[in-house]
Amino acid sequence: MDRQKFIRNFCIIAHIDHGKSTLADRLMESTATLTKRELSDQMLDSMDIERERGITIKLTPVRMFYEHNGERYVFNLIDTPGHVDFTYEVSRSLAACEGAVLVVDAAQGVEAQTLANVYLALDSDLEIVPVINKIDLPAARPDEVKTEIEDVIGLPADDAPCISAKEGINIDDVLKAIAEKVPPPSGDVSKPLKALIFDSYYDNYKGAVCLIRVVDGVVKQGDKIVMMANGKTYDVTEVGVFQPKPVATAELSAGDVGYLCASIKSIADTAPGDTITFAENPTAAPCPGYKKVKPVVYCGIFPADGSRYGDLRDALERLKLNDASLFYEPETSTALGFGFRCGFLGLLHMEIIEERLEREFDLDIITTAPGVVYKVYTAAGMTEVTNPSNLPPAGEIEYMEEPIVTASIYTPPEYIGPIMELCQDKRGEYINMTYIEKTRVLLTYTMPLNEIVYDFFDGLKSRSRGYASFDYEQAGYRKSDLVKLDIMLNGDICDALSIIVHRDKAYSRGRAMAEKLKDVIPRKLFEIPIQAAIGGKVIARETIKALRKDVLAKCYGGDVTRKKKLLEKQKEGKKRMRQFGTVEIPSEAFMSVLKLDNDKK
Amino acid sequence: MSVPPVDRKTYGIYVHIPFCRSKCKYCAFVSTPDASLQKRYVSALLSEISRSTHRGAAVDTVYIGGGTPSCLFDGGISKTVSAIRDAFDVSASAEITVECNPESVSELFIDECVKSGVNRVSMGLQSACDGVLRAVGRVHTYNDYVSAVKLLATAFDNISSDIILGLPQQSFDDVDKAVDTISEYCKHASVYALSVESGTPLFAQGYKADDDLVADMYDRACSRLFDNGFMRYEVSNFARDGNVSAHNVKYWRCAPYLGFGVASHGYDGVGTRYAHGDDILGYIADQTPESYALSPKDKYNEYIMLALRTVDGIDLSDYEKRFGASFIAENESVLRDLTDGGYVVATDERVKIADRYLFVMNGIIERLMKD
Numbered sequence: 002m003d004r005q006k007f008i009r010n011f012c013i014i015a016h017i018d019h020g021k022s023t024l025a026d027r028l029m030e031s032t033a034t035l036t037k038r039e040l041s042d043q044m045l046d047s048m049d050i051e052r053e054r055g056i057t058i059k060l061t062p063v064r065m066f067y068e069h070n071g072e073r074y075v076f077n078l079i080d081t082p083g084h085v086d087f088t089y090e091v092s093r094s095l096a097a098c099e100g101a102v103l104v105v106d107a108a109q110g111v112e113a114q115t116l117a118n119v120y121l122a123l124d125s126d127l128e129i130v131p132v133i134n135k136i137d138l139p140a141a142r143p144d145e146v147k148t149e150i151e152d153v154i155g156l157p158a159d160d161a162p163c164i165s166a167k168e169g170i171n172i173d174d175v176l177k178a179i180a181e182k183v184p185p186p187s188g189d190v191s192k193p194l195k196a197l198i199f200d201s202y203y204d205n206y207k208g209a210v211c212l213i214r215v216v217d218g219v220v221k222q223g224d225k226i227v228m229m230a231n232g233k234t235y236d237v238t239e240v241g242v243f244q245p246k247p248v249a250t251a252e253l254s255a256g257d258v259g260y261l262c263a264s265i266k267s268i269a270d271t272a273p274g275d276t277i278t279f280a281e282n283p284t285a286a287p288c289p290g291y292k293k294v295k296p297v298v299y300c301g302i303f304p305a306d307g308s309r310y311g312d313l314r315d316a317l318e319r320l321k322l323n324d325a326s327l328f329y330e331p332e333t334s335t336a337l338g339f340g341f342r343c344g345f346l347g348l349l350h351m352e353i354i355e356e357r358l359e360r361e362f363d364l365d366i367i368t369t370a371p372g373v374v375y376k377v378y379t380a381a382g383m384t385e386v387t388n389p390s391n392l393p394p395a396g397e398i399e400y401m402e403e404p405i406v407t408a409s410i411y412t413p414p415e416y417i418g419p420i421m422e423l424c425q426d427k428r429g430e431y432i433n434m435t436y437i438e439k440t441r442v443l444l445t446y447t448m449p450l451n452e453i454v455y456d457f458f459d460g461l462k463s464r465s466r467g468y469a470s471f472d473y474e475q476a477g478y479r480k481s482d483l484v485k486l487d488i489m490l491n492g493d494i495c496d497a498l499s500i501i502v503h504r505d506k507a508y509s510r511g512r513a514m515a516e517k518l519k520d521v522i523p524r525k526l527f528e529i530p531i532q533a534a535i536g537g538k539v540i541a542r543e544t545i546k547a548l549r550k551d552v553l554a555k556c557y558g559g560d561v562t563r564k565k566k567l568l569e570k571q572k573e574g575k576k577r578m579r580q581f582g583t584v585e586i587p588s589e590a591f592m593s594v595l596k597l598d599n600d601k602k
Numbered sequence: 603m604s605v606p607p608v609d610r611k612t613y614g615i616y617v618h619i620p621f622c623r624s625k626c627k628y629c630a631f632v633s634t635p636d637a638s639l640q641k642r643y644v645s646a647l648l649s650e651i652s653r654s655t656h657r658g659a660a661v662d663t664v665y666i667g668g669g670t671p672s673c674l675f676d677g678g679i680s681k682t683v684s685a686i687r688d689a690f691d692v693s694a695s696a697e698i699t700v701e702c703n704p705e706s707v708s709e710l711f712i713d714e715c716v717k718s719g720v721n722r723v724s725m726g727l728q729s730a731c732d733g734v735l736r737a738v739g740r741v742h743t744y745n746d747y748v749s750a751v752k753l754l755a756t757a758f759d760n761i762s763s764d765i766i767l768g769l770p771q772q773s774f775d776d777v778d779k780a781v782d783t784i785s786e787y788c789k790h791a792s793v794y795a796l797s798v799e800s801g802t803p804l805f806a807q808g809y810k811a812d813d814d815l816v817a818d819m820y821d822r823a824c825s826r827l828f829d830n831g832f833m834r835y836e837v838s839n840f841a842r843d844g845n846v847s848a849h850n851v852k853y854w855r856c857a858p859y860l861g862f863g864v865a866s867h868g869y870d871g872v873g874t875r876y877a878h879g880d881d882i883l884g885y886i887a888d889q890t891p892e893s894y895a896l897s898p899k900d901k902y903n904e905y906i907m908l909a910l911r912t913v914d915g916i917d918l919s920d921y922e923k924r925f926g927a928s929f930i931a932e933n934e935s936v937l938r939d940l941t942d943g944g945y946v947v948a949t950d951e952r953v954k955i956a957d958r959y960l961f962v963m964n965g966i967i968e969r970l971m972k973d
Contacts, residue, residue: 525965526943526945526959526962526965526966527943546814548813548962548965549813549814549816549817549818549961549962550795550813550814550816550817550820550961550962551813551961551962551963551964551965552795552837552838552960552961552962552963552964553797553964559616559853559859559861559866559867559868559869560865560867560877561853561867561869561875561904561907561908562867562875562877562894562900562904564907565900565903565904565907568903568907568964568967568968568971569903569971571964571968572968572969572971572973573973575968576973
């Protein structure tokens, strides 16, 4: 048991930009895990490797050594993502730790996301070590923030280290606090192997690599193991730790965090949350698994250039390899052709996937309006609908339910008015308002998720000049008067523009969409009516007037080629548009209706 | 009125004179108010003409454009025309046009043109409203134009003038007055829609013409020109008593033409074009243009783009002669679409854009162009 006495498994939780990564770098530097030079070199290298493999850095565990009171401690830092969308990943890494370092910005104080993750950590019985970062900032107010931590979170923060990760101030205080406050692991080395998989990635040479926390027992090369979820057995080929690059070790024993390879062909067989044990002397009970994550936000993703459908499919397949939470299935749209209906954990997750598709796979994509999972009740029972096109005819629907969230908004008091107005406008129901301190208020609302996925973030940002922070958690379903809003172009429904909205919102949304489309769809030689309709009943109408002039000026000095190139370019541009009947719709048209209110406010 | 067929062996000549008294705010052409370069420029020009690889070719149109050729130093025009006559076989009936602007039309200029055999002049009016003229930086008034055109009329029978539609502050009354004034003195009129090119002061001002207004002005100008006895033979060009510009027709019919001077272009009528650079000093130092061959696709796209600008459109037998294929057969389904929509009129002899769609021809031409 002595060995475990000096192991500290911990993670760092923080709001975005509060300095988590910088602190992680400092800890590695201070423990001489990496020299200052290596720090930049090595981290970059390993990032490249990770990029090649398509995994993200977010769950990389790092082993460090720290001398304290004449003892040598082993620190295992398991990094965590900060955003609510990745709550499930946070809970994965929390399950492998005994403690969490809570980083709070000395100027900004406790933020919504911090709170969500702190609660997760408390739920997992983790010891929380508060750290006040960025004390070098002129606006730093460490004492107030300490009080805030005590008042809002209920954690004693009196002796919290006050540091600047950026300037390297008081980093040793953090290490000391980890050694003194975080409890050691308490597994039993003599018991049969019980190891939790908290993440996995695919390596071309080693196969699926499991990132594990050994709870009980010892595992080494040659052991015959079994995955408790599916009963598949493997021979361990390698175990090791990250320093931060993978380094093979003789064994991993109770309390250790590291990796395990066993020539596993697919990461589908190394599901995070699963337990690894010995094939022939299994542990009595597996670790409590993770809740299976279900997408909450859906949208259609189509290649801007229809001929790149195959590339898009390959890209999604690649992303899915290391992001089990990404969901996709083929979808066919009359307006956009072949594409995919994709499901995400939240809006940030959606944005990240979209960005990766564009940046890493060089794809131009068109996304349709994000939607949520509606429960639709008909005589035949309940069905879940994620795509407006799959909604049964209005006559068959008895009623519908939509997902609800509890939204926590932190804001300086001067923006309370506009934010409450926004929440009301988004069909929010006021629950509570708490003054955390004189300059910060916590507003709690119950809101339909479909209002949040529309443009709530932008509205909040603009109404609070960026000062408000926001987080939400799911709060079940609620019966709601929802309708399908269709957009008809030249008389035909353009399926990719259909959305499900609350009846009270349908008219204004429909009108705004029609107005916007009128501006972005190029004029043709004939008039194009744009109609917004509910169940065939037109609620708004705009007309794209017929084009009157597109002729080019004279050929100057006999320069015919320039003019020809101009026309060829225009023709090329039109090819990139979506042909919908006789109307050409530019890609921007589909995107522009996603954010309607921004222009007006 | 139809555009006369062109002789494929006889060349047109375009000469660019890149000098103006002052540069208009919409102008993206190569032109400078710096008169100090004129002498050196003209000697470079004369040298290019005399050394032309096409020496001796038959020529039946000459067009001296700019810029403002009328602001050239005394003798500049006559030297240029003489050089052309020396180097080429210019027919006795050749159409020889010189461009001018009201502020630089003088008896001396007219005299020089007449003596050189110039038989057609084209003078910019652009607007009949002094406020508009000022707003776009033109250095003449409406009355200056009237005096100048009266002077030109004493010597020339064939005068052309231009109107630009969509200028800042322009009104329908202005368009009417400009059309009527031109109708009084000219047998040819060009009506262009303003295109605000990047790099011009107008562009820098962020000026944008309202396309719908321009279209209305165009319709207004057309009907007034028709009332005044003009016929439209190309989307922007109108003639009375058959005074079609023989030189411009060469462009639209893919006939051969030579270009001399900075920024001028030439075409062999078969498959090679050449272009001079845009830099006046560069031209003075070296007059060699850059040639480039047209691909079959280029030839096709240019041909239909230019032919469809004319009211007669594509001459199907000429097309077949050039391309060895039937235009109708090659474009059957698109043509059916376009004729069904009433955008294009197809007969056994020609395919043309319907009159009412001439001003929106680009989208139609694009559909017929090859990728």
